[in-house]
Amino acid sequence: MSSLLKLIKKELSRFSDTERKIGEFILSNPELVPSMTTKELAKSAEVSEASVTRFCRSIGINSFRLFKMQLMKDVTVANGDLTTFTSLEKKDSVYDLFRKVTYANQGAIVSSLASLDRVQLENAVEALIKAKKVIFYGVGGSVTAAYDGGYKFARIGYQTTSSPDFHYNITVIPHLQKDDVFIGISLSGKTKNVIELATFAKEQGATVIAITKMNRSPLYKLADITLCVPSMEEDFRIGTITSRMVQLNIIDTLYLSVFHMLGDEVLTAFKKAQNETMRLRK
Amino acid sequence: MSSLLKLIKKELSRFSDTERKIGEFILSNPELVPSMTTKELAKSAEVSEASVTRFCRSIGINSFRLFKMQLMKDVTVANGDLTTFTSLEKKDSVYDLFRKVTYANQGAIVSSLASLDRVQLENAVEALIKAKKVIFYGVGGSVTAAYDGGYKFARIGYQTTSSPDFHYNITVIPHLQKDDVFIGISLSGKTKNVIELATFAKEQGATVIAITKMNRSPLYKLADITLCVPSMEEDFRIGTITSRMVQLNIIDTLYLSVFHMLGDEVLTAFKKAQNETMRLRK
DNA sequence: TTATTTTATGAAATTTAATTTCATAAAATA
DNA sequence: TATTTTATGAAATTAAATTTCATAAAATAA
Numbered sequence: 001m002s003s004l005l006k007l008i009k010k011e012l013s014r015f016s017d018t019e020r021k022i023g024e025f026i027l028s029n030p031e032l033v034p035s036m037t038t039k040e041l042a043k044s045a046e047v048s049e050a051s052v053t054r055f056c057r058s059i060g061i062n063s064f065r066l067f068k069m070q071l072m073k074d075v076t077v078a079n080g081d082l083t084t085f086t087s088l089e090k091k092d093s094v095y096d097l098f099r100k101v102t103y104a105n106q107g108a109i110v111s112s113l114a115s116l117d118r119v120q121l122e123n124a125v126e127a128l129i130k131a132k133k134v135i136f137y138g139v140g141g142s143v144t145a146a147y148d149g150g151y152k153f154a155r156i157g158y159q160t161t162s163s164p165d166f167h168y169n170i171t172v173i174p175h176l177q178k179d180d181v182f183i184g185i186s187l188s189g190k191t192k193n194v195i196e197l198a199t200f201a202k203e204q205g206a207t208v209i210a211i212t213k214m215n216r217s218p219l220y221k222l223a224d225i226t227l228c229v230p231s232m233e234e235d236f237r238i239g240t241i242t243s244r245m246v247q248l249n250i251i252d253t254l255y256l257s258v259f260h261m262l263g264d265e266v267l268t269a270f271k272k273a274q275n276e277t278m279r280l281r282k
Numbered sequence: 283m284s285s286l287l288k289l290i291k292k293e294l295s296r297f298s299d300t301e302r303k304i305g306e307f308i309l310s311n312p313e314l315v316p317s318m319t320t321k322e323l324a325k326s327a328e329v330s331e332a333s334v335t336r337f338c339r340s341i342g343i344n345s346f347r348l349f350k351m352q353l354m355k356d357v358t359v360a361n362g363d364l365t366t367f368t369s370l371e372k373k374d375s376v377y378d379l380f381r382k383v384t385y386a387n388q389g390a391i392v393s394s395l396a397s398l399d400r401v402q403l404e405n406a407v408e409a410l411i412k413a414k415k416v417i418f419y420g421v422g423g424s425v426t427a428a429y430d431g432g433y434k435f436a437r438i439g440y441q442t443t444s445s446p447d448f449h450y451n452i453t454v455i456p457h458l459q460k461d462d463v464f465i466g467i468s469l470s471g472k473t474k475n476v477i478e479l480a481t482f483a484k485e486q487g488a489t490v491i492a493i494t495k496m497n498r499s500p501l502y503k504l505a506d507i508t509l510c511v512p513s514m515e516e517d518f519r520i521g522t523i524t525s526r527m528v529q530l531n532i533i534d535t536l537y538l539s540v541f542h543m544l545g546d547e548v549l550t551a552f553k554k555a556q557n558e559t560m561r562l563r564k
Numbered sequence: 565t566t567a568t569t570t571t572a573t574g575a576a577a578t579t580t581a582a583t584t585t586c587a588t589a590a591a592a593t594a
Numbered sequence: 595t596a597t598t599t600t601a602t603g604a605a606a607t608t609a610a611a612t613t614t615c616a617t618a619a620a621a622t623a624a
Contacts (some may be wrong), residue, residue, distance in 0.1 A: 016601065023538045034351070048603040053583055064582065065610095069316065094407050096402050096543060102395055105531050109388045113317065118377045125376050143433065148526070152475060212425040236565055243533045244430070245527065248386050252523045253380045260370065260379060277422070298572065320611055330574040335612055346611065 003107055004074045007059060007231070015058075021045045022055045026071075033257045034072035038057040038064055054145065060214040060231040066114040073110065108230065108242035109249050115214060116250065125257045127152075127207045131181040134204075136162040137169055138198055138247075140183030141240055145185050145211070145247035152255040155273070156266045166193050173197065176206040183209045187229070187243045189217025198222055209248055248256055286356045287312055289341060296535065297340075304337045304342045308353075313385045314378060316354035327506045370520070383523065385428055390524035391531050397496060397512040398532065406540045409489045410435075412461040417488075418444040419451055419479055420467030420529075423522055425465050427493070427529035434537040438544065439551060439561065448475050458488040465491045469525050471499025471512070480504055520527055
């Protein structure tokens, strides 16, 4: 079964009556939905059109159109043999696991196409262009993405910090200026430390960007700009793995966009660093 | 190449100027089109919206919406051969860049299916199972992967280090025992610091695992076990980005495999940590 | 060559689809 | 029991795709 259908099935219990009607219709007619309109689906599931639109948001996908795309992709891939992904089995060989992880990571990255909002992304890039200092903050599994962001943006001339140390960050945040940026990374959006520092950064006048799931979490509400990652937990072990990939994919995009926009000035410095690396290698 | 793209290519000569503009844009950006509107595509190909609609008819598909569906299906399935690689253009919008990065990352991950050797992978997992201490070491862009590895393996009870500090590592390596593991991460396999520490670790009797490109680099030759990442650098900016994803995908696999094999004993500790995280969140 | 018809195209109008707003009723909380 | 929050559908709005219509260029006929 496709990852999207699995997700719906899992969330079914959390849904309201209306949402459940929609979810159940989709689960029993997955191949029909990609070519339906909101109106048709609304009629079939006996709900309003508005509820269909809302349903998509509720499972972390930005629009009905993207939802259909995602669903179709899932259905297509599952049929095409690639590696019909079922969660981990006792008897899996190491190589089986490799294929499953690869497949899951790939799927997660692709599905971020559906969760990330275009306007929010544009706003984030704009905010970063204006900033001098950027703080990346995440804890636990999100430290990797924070670290990666800090490294990348330092390379193109930003003052960055990306320490997971809460208290260190408290000493740094007061130095943020009006146009500077705080990027809080938390899958759930409920991580206390992240929320506290984000709030603190906002008080200093910095722009707060959140990289988190699309739910009504505190971090989500608090942030000026929200970059949403898809919520997809296949196997609980794989779940935590794939979310990191998606965070990194977003960081990559921010970096590349800023790089792209800053253009030549950065490029010179970049090339200089590259040459020096080459030289040291000899 | 997908059947739809093939068709367009074949018909190209028959097309009018306007149709050719559209066809050419689609051929050079197949991964972008499925999420574009007629307006966007019209603008990109420098034609009118009406012409986009007509183009679809002209190649025998009844509506633009169906055309996109078809194309997406094709692109998804055809993913095996990602030889036609995206490069960045001056006029790319932020969202274009996002789509390209996503596509590139996804492609890189999938292509690691081809570069990673099954036996080497099995050997690596076996070595890790036997180890108590694991050192992850990479510099520059590879620090992210090293850090991630350190974090993951610590979670399942290993003694790990993953500092990019060369001298710190020199003080740690002498404590490695016979079955311990040193994982050196370097895309080129030529990074001096990594080679030196790997050599040092090997002298202590540790097993050296390299995550690197498949070339005859010093690191490649020196390592006991080599986990190869595909070498694919189209655009030099995207190149450095995607390589990190592949490294992480391999780390993920190692982690998951070891987790899988260690089984229940680790699981208990894992759950304990998970519960505590939940509790602290409140 | 010149007049007439056909074809290709973009601008504007129309139709269709999706989303948002707003009012209301139900549920949760104080 | 009063107040706030949440969930929902109807209606309004916005966005996307298609069709119509006018025009200019090419093809054909006189």
